Amino acid sequence: MTEKQQKTLAIFEILDNLYPQTIRFLNQTDPFRFMISVVLSAQTTDKTVNQVVVRLFEEYPTVESLAQASLPQVENIIHPTGFYRMKAKNIVACAQALVGKEIPSNIEELVKLPGVGRKTANCVIGEVFHRPAIIVDTHFGRVVYRLGLVSSKDPDKTEKEISLLLADTLHYRFSMAANLFGRTTCHAKKPSCPICPLVSLCPSADAFLQGSSKV
Known part of the structure; x- marks a missing residue:
């Protein structure tokens, strides 16, 4: 396991323990x-x-x-x-x-x-099919880029890079947890770095703590 894979797994475990096992943003189940x-x-x-x-x-x-x-x-x-x-x-x-x-x-x-x-x-x-899936929306893309897990903000490249960092079985759970994390903590303009459970793993935190919002 590479250093980045170890870091990604550590992030996954923190987020997995932080949120309920069922995360749903849309109400329709059919x-x-x-x-x-x-x-x-x-x-x-x-x-x-x-x-x-x-x-x-x-x-x-x-x-x-x-x-x-x-x-x-x-x-x-x-x-x-x-x-x-x-x-x-x-x-x-x-x-x-x-x-x-x-x-x-x-x-x-x-x-x-x-x-x-x-x-x-x-x-x-x-x-629907409960199979491995990486969902790259605005929130997910922002979180994994700030955490230094990916080198690009391009959705297709982000999906491919993340797919190589975690076991397939963790892909969907990570997608949903990181998405929720982006909505609740790692906000676009003003992330909650002082209380963030991932601050020690985030290379972008110092910039925000010092008042920059360019990450």
């Missing part, structure tokens, strides 16, 4: 509804998505009904999530692509669906 929720979560808050999808799935409770939905009606419902025209187009097209089919269980097929990128695909792989 596989299709969960995937649509993740698509809608781009560039908005989970709180907004959780509110919007209640009405969305009341109007269109099945894959078939969403596949036949009127775009203007869907746009109106999901408007609060932002980028609503493109999102409406994508989720209706995604539903159309899945009529009579199961949700794919591998990333290669998932990313072929309209509106489904690697982040959404990894969310589905980890949450």
Whole structure:
């Protein structure tokens, strides 16, 4: 095990003990509804998505009904999530692509669906299929970069680098725990370094403790 792998495992163990075993940001548990929720979560808050999808799935409770939905009606419902025209187009097209089919269980097929990128695909792989998945969103990317675990802020490179640092079985748990850590402690503008349980392992802490916010 390399020094960086040892450090990553130490960080994982701290975060794993810090948070409950079940971490969930989106309320929908049905596989299709969960995937649509993740698509809608781009560039908005989970709180907004959780509110919007209640009405969305009341109007269109099945894959078939969403596949036949009127775009203007869907746009109106999901408007609060932002980028609503493109999102409406994508989720209706995604539903159309899945009529009579199961949700794919591998990333290669998932990313072929309209509106489904690697982040959404990894969310589905980890949450629905309970398989190894590294979810690189804004919070996760910020945390692992500040901790010096990755050398790039590029999501694809971050996913690849982290995948080499931890056993596959820890990937999804680490993704969720680091994400929650970014939301609650390692904030974008003002991280809580003085009370951070990872401060001794973080090469960025000194800069923030001295008043810099460029990391």
